[in-house]
Amino acid sequence: MALSRDVPPQVVIPTFVDGRELAVWRSQSGRIAAWDDRCPHRGMRLSHGFVRGESLSCIYHGWSYNEAGLCQRIPAHPDLVPPEAIRVPTVAAVESDGIIWVASEPASQPPPTLTGLVALRSLTVEAPATAIATAAGMPIDQDGALRPDLAGIACVLLVQPIPGDRTVLHVLVASNASPAAQAAVSRALEDLRRRVESERLAA
Amino acid sequence: MILYDYILSPDCYKVRLLAALTGARITLRPVDFHPGGEHKTAPFLAMNPSGTIPIFEDDGLILTESSAILTYLAAKAGPAWLGDDTPAMRGRVAQWLAFSQRLSASIGKARVHDMLNKPADIQACRRAGTQCLREIEAALVEQRLAGHAFLAGDRPTIADIACFPHSMLAPDGGISVDPYPSIRLWTRSIRALPGFIEMPGIHRLHDLKPEPGPIPERV
Amino acid sequence: MTDTPMLNEWYPVGILTQLTKAGRDTLLMGEAINVACDSLGAPVVSAEDGRTLPVRARYGHVWTSLGSPTKELFDIPEADQPGRRLVDVGVVRVKCSPLRAVENFLDIAHFPFVHTDILGAEPHTEVQRYEVQIREEVDEVWATKVKFYQPQAAKSAAGGITTDYMYRVPAPTVSILYKTCPPRPGEWDVITLFVQPMAEDLCQVWPWMALFDDQTPMTDLIHFQQMIFLQDRSILENQLPRLLPLDPGMEIPTRADMTSVAYRRWLKRHGFTYGAQLVAA
Incomplete structure (x- = not known):
């Protein structure tokens, strides 16, 4: 659901898994976590929050939650030990080969292996995954990926459907591709997106 | 140096921000833009016939375009911010200063429509704003591949100051910034600059401060 | 579903000094209305079906109602007190429940994080115990003896002070804040939040103030209050669910939230219940 490079320490991002809104964040020491994107206090999105050390705090009232999602501090009552009932629901998050994966249900299998590749960028397309597969001229494989050649470079496009008939593509390229070649792939991706979206608009 | 200023204007904020980052002293003169519409009154139209803010005044010089003000202020108070190390860098800075007009015309318009009820073709503004954000995102990806963290090079310049506020304030006009990971990291690095100041809608990075005390212990 | 009790309440729909004969189209609880003035400058509010709606001109604003108000518009005695400056702050539209906008205005614990270095700052985050009551005789929610440390409590405040507050909710979408008045100890500055419900998840907010402050230029006062409210706007547009949950279970209050609980x-x-949800989703 995201490239590891796009979530460095102390960064929180909003995303989705199976239509559920998530805040994914990395602690100062590098731990990745995926939680419901909602502070149990007043419903504020935690993806607007801030990371100090190993905890994530809500921007609204500064309530902070430890790595397990348990509330550990309520600034309005600095001496209070928050009741254990105050916790943010979490989902499993793992990282492999430069990609962050989350699963709302316990995953039956580990994420696919993507060796020999380097993460380039993620981009959101205003079209469902099927429309992108059609434009790329290939089906989505068992790893949830498209594997086209773009700008003459072998690419892997991991497909993440998100609500609103939109799709996020997380793109990896062969790790020996030069920066100039990677930039060419990035432009080819923009072109692919333009084609998919204009076809959708025409239809 | 006098800035005729409105607290909610991203174009005025650019000037305040650059002044804060360079340590330049400017005098702020608040303008009752909303609800008063003071910028459309005779004394202001005499200074700026186009009826917009910011207006910047220094020693008889009057500037009314935010990109021109940034250029002047940088030349005067922090020449490194001009980004004229090489012809290419200078070109990129000029490119983004011009581009920032598209941000004002799209995201800026959507924002005052959604916030202050000013008239606009809101769908067209949002489409154009999304297109602008996609262009910034793609440019930042290519800059990263070239080893540069900022729009015009490896350090922040007035190009970044010109494009930063609208890129962060897009949600005020109903334009999501969630789909742009490179914009997120770029705006974070601007907010982390020493001397950074915020404006309403752009919160400071609370993560730069330590926790104020120990975590209450469970017994 | 139309909420009958709220239909009979008064709502702000315009600034008195900015009315025009052509009027301005807006929404009140989903219904299109036009807010104008007649040839003498008196406010006129009409509904889409041609109905002329009841009108009050008070506290700098035009007030109207879609139903038949059973109560007169609430009183703010300080509005007529000599020496106060009355400030029309201007309208701000927010994509949130009108009730969430009021509840946020009643909250102090967010000051250090949302209004950093102005209305609050770490490490001064503690909310001391205060008193909350529903005053049955006037049917209003009141919070008193509220205290909070503020780095810059008002435009006229030079440095940090512990500020005293009182909050009052006289109508479902109105909150009045009484606050320590730095230039005039013993008096209270009055800062209000008048909210126009446009839809259950969309509102217009018309802040208004009655201050003892002869020094600060009017524009500075307006900018200060707009700055504060616009810092809240990005919070209000990102709360889930969009509607205010009235049943316990969906959100977790603490002692600092006593005003919100009473509200x-x-x-x-x-x-x-217009802008509220009754059952946890």
Whole structure:
């Protein structure tokens, strides 16, 4: 659901898994976590929050939650030990080969292996995954990926459907591709997106 | 140096921000833009016939375009911010200063429509704003591949100051910034600059401060 | 579903000094209305079906109602007190429940994080115990003896002070704040939040103030209050669910949230549910 490079320490991002809104964040020491994107206090999105050390705090009232999602501090009552009932629901998050994966249900299998590749960028397309597969001229494989050649470079496009008939593509390229070649792939991706979206608009 | 200023204007904020980052002293003169519409009154139209803010005044010089003000202020108070190390860098800075007009015309318009009820073709503004954000995102990806963290090079310049506020304030006009990971990291690095100041809608990075005390212990 | 108790309440729909004969189209609880003035400058509010709606001109604003108000518009005695400057701050539209906008205005614990270095700052985050009551004789929610440390409590404040507050909710979408008045100890500055419900998840906010402050230029006062409210706007547009949950279970209050708890209870008691949700989703 995201490239590891796009979530460095102390960064929180909003995303989705199976239509559920998530805040994914990395602690100062590098731990990745995926939680419901909602502070149990007043419903504020935690993806607007801030990371100090190993905890994530809500921007609204500064309530902070430890790595397990348990509330550990309520600034309005600095001496209070928050009741254990105050916790943010979490989902499993793992990282492999430069990609962050989350699963709302316990995953039956580990994420696919993507060796020999380097993460380039993620981009959101205003079209469902099927429309992108059609434009790329290939089906989505068992790893949830498209594997086209773009700008003459072998690419892997991991497909993440998100609500609103939109799709996020997380793109990896062969790790020996030069920066100039990677930039060419990035432009080819923009072109692919333009084609998919204009076809959708025409239809 | 006098800035005729409105607290909610991203174009005025650019000037305040650059002044804060360079340590330049400017005098702020608040303008009752909303609800008063003071910028459309005779004394202001005499200074700026186009009826917009910011207006910047220094020693008889009057500037009314935010990109021109940034250029002047940088030349005067922090020449490194001009980004004229090489012809290419200078070109990129000029490119983004011009581009920032598209941000004002799209995201800026959507924002005052959604916030202050000013008239606009809101769908067209949002489409154009999304297109602008996609262009910034793609440019930042290519800059990263070239080893540069900022729009015009490896350090922040007035190009970044010109494009930063609208890129962060897009949600005020109903334009999501969630789909742009490179914009997120770029705006974070601007907010982390020493001397950074915020404006309403752009919160400071609370993560730069330590926790104020120990975590209450469970017994 | 139309909320009858709230239909009979008064709502702000315009600034008195900015009315025009052509009028301005807006929405009140989903219904299109036009807010104009007649040839003498008196406010006129009409509905889409041609109905002329009841009108009050008070506290710098035009007030109207889609139903038949059973109560007169609430009183703010300080509005007529000599020496106060009355400030029309201007309208701000927010994509949130009108009730969430009021509840946020009643909250102090967010000051250090949302209004950093102005209305609050770490490490001064503690909210001391204060008093909350529903005053049955006037049917209003009141919070008193509220205290908070503020780095710059008002435009006229030079440095940090512990500020005293009182909050009052006289109508479902109105909150009045009484606050330490730095230039005039013993008096209270009055800062209000008048909210126009456009839809259950969309509102217009018309802040208004009655201050003892002869020094600060009017524009500075307006900018200060707009700055504060616009810092809240990005919070209000990102709360889930969009509607204010009136039943316990969906959100977790603490002692600092006593005003909010009383406000929600008072809304529920009166059936003021436009912009609220009653069952945890």
